[in-house]
Amino acid sequence: MLNYRQLHYFWVTAKTGSIARASEQLNLTPQTVSGQISLFEQTHGIELFQRVGRQLELTESGRRTLEYAEQMFQIASELEGVLRAAPDRQQVLFRVGVADVVPKSIVYRLLAPAMEGDRALRISCREDKLERLLADLAVQRLDLVISDRPMPNHLDIKGHSQKLGESGLSFFATPALARQLALPFPACLDNAPLLIPGQDSMLRSRLLRWFAEQRVHPRIVGEFDDSALMQAFGQSGSGLFVAPSVIAEEVCRQCAVEQIGHTDAVTEAFYAISVERKVKHPGIVAITQGARRELFNEGVGA
Incomplete structure (x- = not known):
């Protein structure tokens, strides 16, 4: 099992570039930081750093570990911010996937209504091929996919399409x-x-x-x-x-x-694809209403 404290010491050292700077930031002795990183390496049978002159450089294992550590501590920081927020102002993460064929100006104008007013939404937007986005939608890694086509019939994925315009x-x-x-x-x-x-x-x-x-x-x-x-x-x-x-x-x-x-x-048509037949997510509601009322200015059906 991972020792997250040791991983954190490694992460800070990798970010600062030296044991000395990491120990200052962590308010620990260099010996403590160095010792804990060594224990982490021994436990997992890897070498995270190599010395080049007086500098520490990441090994291949170190670079790979750093990639995961970056994601883990970023998520931890986001969670801390959510937990500290007042209950009535906690942000709702709105995860949107955008098919890469959809023009960026259209994407911005579709998403803009979800960011207006006093909605406590934070948008995470990712662009990719449609089928990969729909796979993430199916396992609830995304709340919505914006595409130039409705949900393909040949995919064994539960999803419902709304034509935005x-x-x-x-x-x-x-x-x-x-x-x-x-x-x-x-x-x-x-x-x-x-x-x-x-x-x-x-x-x-x-x-x-x-x-x-x-x-x-x-x-x-x-x-x-x-x-x-x-x-x-x-x-x-x-x-x-x-x-x-x-x-x-x-x-x-x-x-x-x-x-x-x-x-x-x-x-060219544009669609909002979600797993909900009856949309309840405030971000999706804002997007569908805004698209029909402002961007396309037409009363299109689902």
Whole structure:
């Protein structure tokens, strides 16, 4: 069994870089700190530090142990803060997973209502592939997953989807690239350099089908699972890129680009996926109500 006091002495020593500094911070003698770390090493049959000249450096076992110790003592610090808080002001941790294909501006505007007012919520937000996020949702490591698609039918995971809203699609280009487009939209897309969402995005197939219907053939110069990375390349002038029309003004302002056209024939939808059929979590309630009332301004059903 782990001796947490010894682990704490190791953690402080690793963070401060020396036994002497750690002993000062812990208000102990260097001999006590060094002795306890040695006992920890002997118990577990590992070596945590090696001397390089006068410096202490972590071994591979030391680095691995430090990674776990960091997480453990961070959680302990958070718990201490929760326990010290007044009972009526204790924060509720709201753990949100975001599929990496969802635009970051959309994510912020969806989550913002949960952080407003006097709600005692603290948001922990993690971005990943949808299936990994849903696996964490299933074992209650997450309270909510925000995605561009509802809960997939093929996954044996209990989850319920609420449609937050949908938006048409806008096309953006830097001023220099926009000047090179001689024809009106959407004809100007033909043979134009284009950045598109990757294979994981629901938007990709809809977009390609729409191009075929419009009889335009853009030159696809980049595919991106991460919407923020696609915008960064678009901002640099690498090609035209797309984003939901509801955030068109924000994209133009933040990326210094121009909107060259939009279509409502291609839409991107956004969903809140949770394990609750009847949502009670105050964060999820705030997000669903805020999305429908403000961001998408429409009365969409679950």
